[in-house]
Structure formats: C-alpha cells, structure tokens
Amino acid sequence: LAKTTQPISMDSYEGQEVNITCSHNNIATNDYITWYQQFPSQGPRFIIQGYKTKVTNEVASLFIPADRKSSTLSLPRVSLSDTAVYYCLVGNTGGFKTIFGAGTRLFVKA
C-alpha cells in the first residue's frame, strides 16, 4: 500500500489560498488520490479525488503532476470554517482502504 507524507500543520488567514502538498512516491498505476476533510467530533468528509493532471470541484482543486508522485490540494479563499484536518489517501478502492496518515492540521486565522 502506498504511503503518504503530508505536513503536520499549516496556518493561513481568511481569504488566502491554501495549498497542501502530499508525497506518495510509491503510488501504483491503478491508484487514485483522494482527499478528506475532518472537523472535530465528526467523521471525515470527501473533498476531491483524481488520477492525473487537474481536477476541480466547487470546494477545491487537485493538482497531480505527470509522475503522480505527489499531489496538491488547493483551497481557494479559505474561511475560518475551513479549519480542520486534511487527509491525503492513495489507493485503488476509493482511497479509504489505504492508510490514513496523521493528516495536515490547517488553522485559519481571522
């Protein structure tokens, strides 16, 4: 199973764009990259999923370079409510069967 590496924590201010990068050097050909968000006392919530290049939805964008050994979750214009833990997962069964790391704790300040 591919292991992922993310920064432990990040700080930002309201209105800024936040980019969280995840390293997954051992990603397999049929693996997808999935990001989840988790607020305190809640279960993780799906944000975005991609295989290559760029994926965008109403919440975020996911950038994946050609070698797929890393990916970047981009949150445009964050607000205080985006303060949460963000998990990067790599796998071929929805991403969630693979290992959740410790995630990245994002703190958004006013």
Add this chain to the structure above:
Amino acid sequence: EAGVAQSPRYKIIEKRQSVAFWCNPISGHATLYWYQQILGQGPKLLIQFQNNGVVDDSQLPKDRFSAERLKGVDSTLKIQPAKLEDSAVYLCASSLQGSTMNTEAFFGQGTRLTVV
C-alpha cells in the same frame, strides 16, 4: 438523503467489560467499513464488508473485536473484553462499491468510547 447513522454517540465502560456499536449505512451502499481513530491520529481500518461478506479484517484484533453485518445492511462492532487502549472514536463508513472502482466513502459521526 440520510447519512450513515451510528449509535451510541458516547460510551464509557470499565476495562474488561464488553461494548457494542451499531451502524446503519446509507441505503443501497454495498460496502461498509469500521475504523478506529485514536486521539490525534488518522482513522485506522478495522474491517471492510462487501454486502454481508468480509473483504478485509487484517487489522481487526480478533481476540477481542468482532463485527457482523446482518443481511448486508446494518452492522455491529463488538469489543469483549475492552482494554484501556481501546479508548477511541469508532467510525463507520459506507460506499456504493469498494472493490475495483474508486468511489466516495461517507462517514458517520462516530462513537466515542472511553475505557476507564
């Protein structure tokens, strides 16, 4: 649509006691997962069901943990006897399918277990 339902939300028990958690997945979701999340860590998969069959239980401590999914719908996770290190949030998740296709998993709010 209704989300993944879990109960109870909180449970406090003494060590060596037994406890059970219940999960009702989203209607029509064939795949159901139980995760254990210790404070400050990411969720760890305990067991995965596809309908009522077990797909993966490699990380389930089978000497004390057991899980079943009756009729491929609801599921229960049991711990007997509980240890202090079992204190965690137990999360249930479901998805439409989870074998070869990538699909979104929906998580419940979890059950917070405290073993004293």
